[in-house]
Amino acid sequence: MISKSNPLIETKDLVKKFGSFTALNGVSLKVYPGEVHALLGDNGAGKSTLIKALSGVHQPTSGKILVEGNETKFNSPRDASEVGIGTVYQDLALNSLTSVTRNFFLGRELKFGKGPFGILKMQKMHNIAIEEMAKIGIKIEDPEQPVGTMSGGQRQTLAIARAIYFGAKVLILDEPTSALGQKQQMEVLKTIKKVQQLGNIAIILITHNEIHARLIADRYTFISLGEVIGSGTSKDLEGDDIRRLMAGGAEVGDLAKELA
Amino acid sequence: MSSSKTSRKESDRHNPKNSLISMISRPEIGPIGVMILLFGMLGYFSIPASETTWNPFAGEGFNALGIRNNLRVISQLGIIALGAGLLIIAGEFDLSIGSMIGFAGACMAMTLRWGFSIVLPYISFDGGAHLEFYTLLHIPDVSPILAIFITLCFTITFGWIQGFIIVRSGLPSFIVTLGGLFFLRGLTEVSLRSFNHRPDQAKGATTVTEIPDIKNIINLPGYGEMEREAAKYLPETDLISILKNLPSDVITKITERLEYTSQRVAEAKTDLLIAKGVKPLEKALENAIASDNEFMIKTIQDKIENFKIDPVTPKTVTDVDIARAYIDTIGSARPVADFFGGNILEPIFDWLYFPVDWNVNNFGNQFAPGLYSCVMIWVILSLVCYIVLSKTQVGNWIYSTGGNLSAAQANGVPTNKVKISLFMFSAFCATLFATCQVFEVNTSDAAKGNLKELEAIAAAVIGGIVMTGGFGTILGIIVGAFIFGLAKEAFFYIPGIDGSFYRVFLGFVIIASALLNENIRKRIMGNI
Numbered sequence A: 001m002i003s004k005s006n007p008l009i010e011t012k013d014l015v016k017k018f019g020s021f022t023a024l025n026g027v028s029l030k031v032y033p034g035e036v037h038a039l040l041g042d043n044g045a046g047k048s049t050l051i052k053a054l055s056g057v058h059q060p061t062s063g064k065i066l067v068e069g070n071e072t073k074f075n076s077p078r079d080a081s082e083v084g085i086g087t088v089y090q091d092l093a094l095n096s097l098t099s100v101t102r103n104f105f106l107g108r109e110l111k112f113g114k115g116p117f118g119i120l121k122m123q124k125m126h127n128i129a130i131e132e133m134a135k136i137g138i139k140i141e142d143p144e145q146p147v148g149t150m151s152g153g154q155r156q157t158l159a160i161a162r163a164i165y166f167g168a169k170v171l172i173l174d175e176p177t178s179a180l181g182q183k184q185q186m187e188v189l190k191t192i193k194k195v196q197q198l199g200n201i202a203i204i205l206i207t208h209n210e211i212h213a214r215l216i217a218d219r220y221t222f223i224s225l226g227e228v229i230g231s232g233t234s235k236d237l238e239g240d241d242i243r244r245l246m247a248g249g250a251e252v253g254d255l256a257k258e259l260a
Numbered sequence B: 001m002s003s004s005k006t007s008r009k010e011s012d013r014h015n016p017k018n019s020l021i022s023m024i025s026r027p028e029i030g031p032i033g034v035m036i037l038l039f040g041m042l043g044y045f046s047i048p049a050s051e052t053t054w055n056p057f058a059g060e061g062f063n064a065l066g067i068r069n070n071l072r073v074i075s076q077l078g079i080i081a082l083g084a085g086l087l088i089i090a091g092e093f094d095l096s097i098g099s100m101i102g103f104a105g106a107c108m109a110m111t112l113r114w115g116f117s118i119v120l121p122y123i124s125f126d127g128g129a130h131l132e133f134y135t136l137l138h139i140p141d142v143s144p145i146l147a148i149f150i151t152l153c154f155t156i157t158f159g160w161i162q163g164f165i166i167v168r169s170g171l172p173s174f175i176v177t178l179g180g181l182f183f184l185r186g187l188t189e190v191s192l193r194s195f196n197h198r199p200d201q202a203k204g205a206t207t208v209t210e211i212p213d214i215k216n217i218i219n220l221p222g223y224g225e226m227e228r229e230a231a232k233y234l235p236e237t238d239l240i241s242i243l244k245n246l247p248s249d250v251i252t253k254i255t256e257r258l259e260y261t262s263q264r265v266a267e268a269k270t271d272l273l274i275a276k277g278v279k280p281l282e283k284a285l286e287n288a289i290a291s292d293n294e295f296m297i298k299t300i301q302d303k304i305e306n307f308k309i310d311p312v313t314p315k316t317v318t319d320v321d322i323a324r325a326y327i328d329t330i331g332s333a334r335p336v337a338d339f340f341g342g343n344i345l346e347p348i349f350d351w352l353y354f355p356v357d358w359n360v361n362n363f364g365n366q367f368a369p370g371l372y373s374c375v376m377i378w379v380i381l382s383l384v385c386y387i388v389l390s391k392t393q394v395g396n397w398i399y400s401t402g403g404n405l406s407a408a409q410a411n412g413v414p415t416n417k418v419k420i421s422l423f424m425f426s427a428f429c430a431t432l433f434a435t436c437q438v439f440e441v442n443t444s445d446a447a448k449g450n451l452k453e454l455e456a457i458a459a460a461v462i463g464g465i466v467m468t469g470g471f472g473t474i475l476g477i478i479v480g481a482f483i484f485g486l487a488k489e490a491f492f493y494i495p496g497i498d499g500s501f502y503r504v505f506l507g508f509v510i511i512a513s514a515l516l517n518e519n520i521r522k523r524i525m526g527n528i
Ligand SMILES: Nc1ncnc2c1ncn2[C@@H]1O[C@H](COP(=O)(O)OP(=O)(O)OP(=O)(O)O)[C@@H](O)[C@H]1O
Pocket: A018, A021, A023, A041, A042, A043, A044, A045, A046, A047, A048, A049, A050
């Protein structure tokens, strides 16, 4: 599964300081197309800060971000999404009160004529929304269904399908399974797997769930206190390594003793 | 545990649409029910006691004049409810609508009456320091369209300012527009008083009167522009000379109509006379029956049977009558004023009188000349709003701005622009309301539009708009305006109760609607 191609997105010695507090202290990582790259680490390790830098929410204090080998600077989330970085935030940026289609195309509606008063191409948008969601494994019966009535997993899929349809080459998922029940977690993992199989999209996945990571991740980066403390492919790492590194390097065995 | 359930798929849980069920689960269905109920009530209770029947359309609420007046109330409210409703869908409020109506009306009336100038104040030291004004621009005669334009410049700018303050400061729109409510009302009163101020008065009135009836200015061939009423009371010789230049078919048509009218008036008079003569006899008959006086009963019955009255002879149609009727048919020379303040559907209401014999009052004359123009304005505005809200990109932006602001922003929706534009639109609607009013009645009063902002919000809520934003339809807002307007009228006709009970009723309806709306919203949000 590991692609030999060049990384789609890469960071070099990324540093982010919030005043005197160093949230990221020189993080380097490479994400390849067709790969799920799991970003693991304890609470407050700096995972969200890292992806916010990648998606243009934060500007790094120093260090470089390279997209397809070219150094890039993002001044806003818009800049990032223009070069193909699609972020699915924890709140998914969906409007529960309107339909699947209206959410799918929110802010980028297809319309007849120019300008904001252009008439929506509703039927075409319905078709695309259904088709795109079907591509990553969710069949929607009624594109007019309000998003609020969909399950959490379906909503995740909608947000992911939307990001991909609008040209995301790098898909960033911040804890996509955290608020879901067992069955829906599996649904989302299947969706991610489908996206991975598309082959041309690099996925950055933040999760606290070791099992999920092991199920779909191709490569791991462990972060602790703003620094990378380990990385590798799924073949390189044993289950114990993962557990140990996820907890910030502390031995789980030690913890078990402490708790006892 | 049986494992046969595993064949069930997620899609099995979705009920395919049943057209009947999806129709009755539309959020507007409740309000539409209330509207129909009120329609019935209005019709039924407006039937005069002597003519009881179960057909609600026999009632005064639905005679030609009733329709004209009811639709006026409804459409005026409907116009501002559209502005208020769209704003609520986008998650904001406008409490300044009512004051904006007063302000816009005063601004328009003042420019129509006194003209428009732009002045530069400066301090002059000639004979003690005092303020003087340098006139940059003065337009003494402001046309209707210019008056509307000038007013819109003020009101839309004010709407923009309110919106700008709200999106920039993050203050609740309640507070900012509450400020707007007081500010505009005060400004209106102050400026009306100072413009109306005369040296012999302590302070001026807060009304503008003596504006000519602009929509009824006509271009009378050979006489130039004048008010219709003035034209009708020209010397009779002049009137007759006007007729000379008219094609004969026009004269025939007008004559035919006038003869029909005088015939109809004569019939109505005869009926009235008969009724007047027979009524006391019937009363006497009742008394006679009550006292069991056989002889009296018989004589009175005879009298009623043989009651005769010579039919009133129809008034003959003179040339002067024809000339006056012709003047009535001349179109307005001020189409803009007529567009906002005149009547619409006049040919239909004419037809309903002339051949159909329905649009007739008790005296045999035509009852209603047409509908008020504001009905048309409301219809046009509703159509535009409907298309914008449900068919265009902006519509989706409005819904998402109110539904989930941060989601809308994350997807690149210019939410601030959406909100500011809607504050401007709400000011625009208030100005439309005022424009119709000013050109209808040719006066303006600083108190105009009082409490209208709350009525507009109430109509929107009744129509299914959720106060927290993101949910509602234009059809709902229309129904809400109907309910509000109909309730006002229907309760007025209920015999033996205070007309103000309509407020009690609306209070219930508002709370019930809000509860219903919240329930629907929660169901959609997946919380039920
Ligand atoms: N805007 C900010 N200003 C100041 N400090 C911040 C800011 N954002 C994050 N931090 C700090 O940076 C550190 C890393 O936060 P971050 O959100 O990246 O953690 P995380 O790895 O995503 O944790 P979690 O697993 O709990 O989501 C935390 O200590 C946090 O308090």
